Amino acid sequence: MTDKAEFKIRAARIDEQTPINEMILLSKAHWGYDEAFIEACRDDLFISIERIQSDEFRVLELSGRVVGTVEVTIEHHETHLQKLFVAADLIGSGAGRILFEWAVSRARKFNGAKIMLIESEPKAQAFYQHMGARLIGGAPSSVFPDRILPLLKFDL
DSSP states (O other): OGGGGGEEOOOOOGGGGHHHHHHHHHHHHTTTOOOHHHHHHHHHOOOHHHTTSSSSSEEETTTTTTEEEEEEEEEEEEEEEEEEEOGGTTTTHHHHHHHHHHHHHHHSSOOOOEEEEEEGGGGGHHOOOOOOOOOEEEEESSSOOEEEEEEEEEOO
């Protein structure tokens, strides 16, 4: 297992857009989805330059390699955890916990934010519940309208 101290959360750089997007697609594919499914998700998962430059988007680095992403946004008094992805070869290493903890810390800095909502990859639901989030319902997928994603709530 990788030592937690070896990971570094930092702002992303514009020149990392391609490796970030490649890592995200490979992370999604880790869950056993076929190539057609991943291709259908490509646009929805894509991280733009504008997002990369956002104060609410971060990458996780290990030995000079981007191995994770996370983003936190706010609407009214709710924060939303988005784009939490870990490199496929590091799923289960503690990298997801590091990213989740950053997101919680960041969300708590938004004035008035009381909860963080998470539309989860179904196969990642257990991870979020292990982190303390509670299942509160479902949300339609933005890619496949007939697919319902777990909707979880984390109290800040």
